[in-house]
Amino acid sequence: MLSTFHGLEIGKRAIFAQQTALSVTGHNIANANTEGYTRQNAITQATNPLSYPGLNAGNGPLQIGTGVETKEINRIRDSFLDGQFRSQNEQQGFWNVKHDTLSKIEETLNEPTDTGLQATMDRFWQSWEDLAKEPDSLAARAAVLSNANALAGRFNQISDSINNLSTDLQNQLSTKTQEMNNLTKQVSELNLQIAKITASGQQPNDLMDQRDLMVDKLSKMADIQVKPAGNGMVDILVGQAYVVEGDQNFSVSFDSKTKQILLNGQTATLKSGEIAGMMESLTRDISSFLSKINELVTTFSREVNQIHTDASAMNLDDIQSRKTDSNAPLDRLPFFVAKGSSDNPETAGDITVNPLIAASLNKIAAARAANASDAGNATELNNLKFKNVSFSNQSTTLNNFYRTIVGDVGIKAQEAEQMESNSEILLQQADSRRQSVSGVSIDEEMTNMVKFQQSYNAASRYISVMDEVLDKLINGTGRVGI
Template sequence: MTSTFHGIELGKRGLAAQQTALSTTGHNIANANTTGYTRQRAEMIATKPVSIPGMQIQLGTGVEVDKLVRLREDYLDVQLRGENKSLGYWEAKSDTLTKVEELLNEPSDDGLAYTMDEFWKGWEELSKNPDSAAARAVVSQKGVAVTETLRHISESLNQIQDDLKLVIKTKTDSVNSLAAQIGNLNDQIGRLVPNEYQPNDLYDQRDVLIDQLSKLVDVKVSPPNKDTGVVDISVGGVLLVSGKTANTLTVDTSSGVVDPANIKIGNTQVALNSGELLGRIESFGILGGGVKSTIPTIQEKMNNLAMTFVNAVNTVHEKGMNLDNINGTSTNKVPFFIGTNMNDIAVNPDILKSPSLIAAAKEEASGQSSTGNGKNAQDIANIKFTALGFPGINSTADDYYRNIIGQLGIDSQEAQRMQSNSEVIIQQVENRRQSVSGVSLDEEMANMIKFQQAYNASARMVTVVDQCLDKIINGMGRVGL
């Protein structure tokens, strides 16, 4: 026969189990809007039954909460982190390409194409009025406009690259900060799990940090250790987090481009495969065959455009005759432009001081010319339609620039398309993850009512058993009194 107080124990266990379930439900409701929170569920099991002597039966002893389960699917975490790295990479590429598009601002009345077109028109007008001081002044000022536009583009590209250097440092610091926080959480979890605690909220915090890290670099997360709950995180096959130890990622940008050999975790070279950090590095400039560096590539093409254009104009200009040559006061011929690259090109200061040095005339067979001769100005104007020797291609300056703009547009559109695709996939995965791990207030309210009713029933059970015991203790053996 069971103990007289068996019913009290049953009720007490029921009260404790339902109270734990109610507390878990309340915890879920309180964190319904907490980023990264995983809803929990109290898993209840029947406690060990007792055998009744003389009877071939076992009597139940009630219920207890076995564990608090995090309702989460590891597969969805892996899938989301895999797409997160792609989103970070294409966001970084798209951001840089968009900034360059805004800088070049084509087509518009403020862009380089319009400024160069006005430059050619200036020479065309000068060819018609070679002895006009006003026409000469217009040509020199149109030249100034072209050189200022090219220098502005160069300075702005350099500024974008300098900004990228700062962003790379910031993102690298973020990687190291997240790694340190994950290592700290590993330490806390590793001290609780062996003592049979369930640090579910610490698991959630660690998962949020890993999700953030996965957007910056391509991470691989090991399965949690069964004994300690600790995870290791590697990037490119090199451990970034090993247990509670966080290693340091370094990226050397001091040379103006990044050598892959100088991307290291600790002292070990690491190959970044994707993620926002790689997108920023490739935009800034990275060495290696087949790797397309965004800013250095555009800088190189724009510099080729500028110097090929300058050399073509100077070559024709120095073959012509200026007013001083025609009047016999000087035999000197000067270049129209000066400078060695896009950063320092300018209209010759001597021409700005004295527009008469503009060589609008063409030398005749006799070695002489006249102030009304505008053939050389026309030859310079015709450079617009002349194929020039750009590296790897013969093309007019206008077509070469259009090719730069066209390729930039294609690359930008591709980056935006890939970013959009990644966002759609991530949203789909996140929706599926929320359907498993997210808190539904309607569901939690239903659970709260269910556990409340069970709690009330257990309390009623205690009351009934108390009344029975009161009858036995205070009501029995009192006959005749």
């Protein structure tokens, strides 16, 4: 025989199950706008039935149900969509950094504007053309000196800006690796908490959400691999090296001397993510750009100095001394020197006008004959802008070489901008697909709330009916006729 109170037990279990489902629904609604929260769902199942004894017990499947119970509260999460989101997050982080760096290089060049290097070089060439027309004019000589100082200053400014950008990137790398260490430490700590709760037979959904949010942030920094481990933990690798293994995390750092990323003391190669973008910007984009600018400075100053120190080049002081002594030695001063020396400058940060020329306009060698009105050297210097000169891998004019640098930076910046835009769109699509599965829909939760509320009310009504039945059974039996 079944228990007299069997019906009450079924009603009680129904109420508890619907109450749990309502609580889960309320938790979803409360966290609808919580970053990283995953929608939860209460899974119910019928409890074990009881055999139903009777005269025909051996002739049919006579079992009677005992109600319902909540089997588990699970997260609605798709690991495949997580993988897609994190893969796109890595790419978006990489191209975001690349585009930012290349845009800053473009801003440094400031082309095409009146204050850009190209315009400054054009004014320098123009001043030699003007001097060639009036080689004995102090005003024309002053213009040459002024434009030469402006050009050297512009080279110095570009060098300083790029070096500052390099320093900023190195500082960002140190900060970003420390941020990565903080995240991996949090993941390892959450792993430990999750493992303890999982071992006790419970499902730590909210802790898993916090950990997944940390992993999402890590995916923007580096190309990580996430592998499941025991007791609900996860391992995280960068390449073949662990950054998180169970409840342990391993340090990531940036070595400013070797300009390398170190993982637990060993050199690591990152392929995507913000850190990889910073490393490529630092060691490739900035390094390549600065190398080309330095080559331009070295070649430019070499060519100008060769003409200015030519055996037949004369300045006004040379012309004056030759009037009294036809064999008097010529100054043959280099026009551009490295700061603090008389050597040919090798970097954009070192180029400056020869202090001796800066101190006396007479030292500008415009002539090639002992005549103040001769402009042979000034003409030669003016023609230099049209002359093909030798660079490391090509022969072209100085202006064309600089235009190549500007064009190369522009193309790379445009590509980075396009890739950043594409990766952002793909990231948003991946996030939308993931949110369609894991995100909280208020409309859906409201529908569920009404459904569970009605089920709860029905279970309550069922208990009331069973109470009336038992009341009749207990208080009414044997009282017929009384």
